Amino acid sequence: MDQFNIDLPALIGSRICHDLISPIGAINNGLELLEMAGTGAAPGPELALIGQSVESASARIRFFRIAFGAAGDQTMGQNEVTSILRDLYTASRVEIDWQITSPQSRNCVRLAFLSLLCMETALHHGGRITITVEAGQWRLHAEADKIAIDPALWALLSQPNPDQSLQPAQVQFALLPILAQAQGKEITVDSADTVLTLSF
Secondary structure, X not given: OOHHHHHHHHHHHHHHHHHHHHHHHHHHHHHHHHXXXXXXXXXXXHHHHHHHHHHHXXXXXXXXXXXXXXXXXXXXXXXXXXXXXXXXXXXXXXXXXXXXOOOEEHHHXXXXXXXXXXXXOOOOOOEEEEEEEEOOEEEEEEEOOOOOOOHHHHHOOOOOOOOOOOOHHHOHHHHHHHHHHHOOOOOEEEEOOOEEEEEO
């Protein structure tokens, strides 16, 4: 797949996320104004539910903008990355431990985020994922009571198959190897009953 075909979907993803984040932010601002105006009564569960939903939507859009959007030549610092991951996984059964302290290229962070989406599919009952990088080698290591991978899906990471039928929630398995190859990286996976490691 040539560079044009890689970049076009990424630009579409960036555009969608960019256009959605403004109305989501406006809803959140509106909620804050309602709370500041006050009526003398305690906020009801309705506003709390709306607030939680807005926070969840905002976190997902920020994450998806990195995972599926155009990467460019920017770098991302630890605070920016951990802020996105904290907001996204705060109510999840999956715990993320981002141990990388130095700024990293947005391209590599995008690969890591797509890898996280892949690993989530194997952690049906939750677990812990630790992300590290050493000498340019990225490693995502998951530990859980039970690891359950779909062999056909995970085979796509090392042997891309354009004829493989995928669901929308599985698109990361097709995109990750394409983007990794474009950066000259090879994906390796090791799995057992309670551990799963993805490296690139």
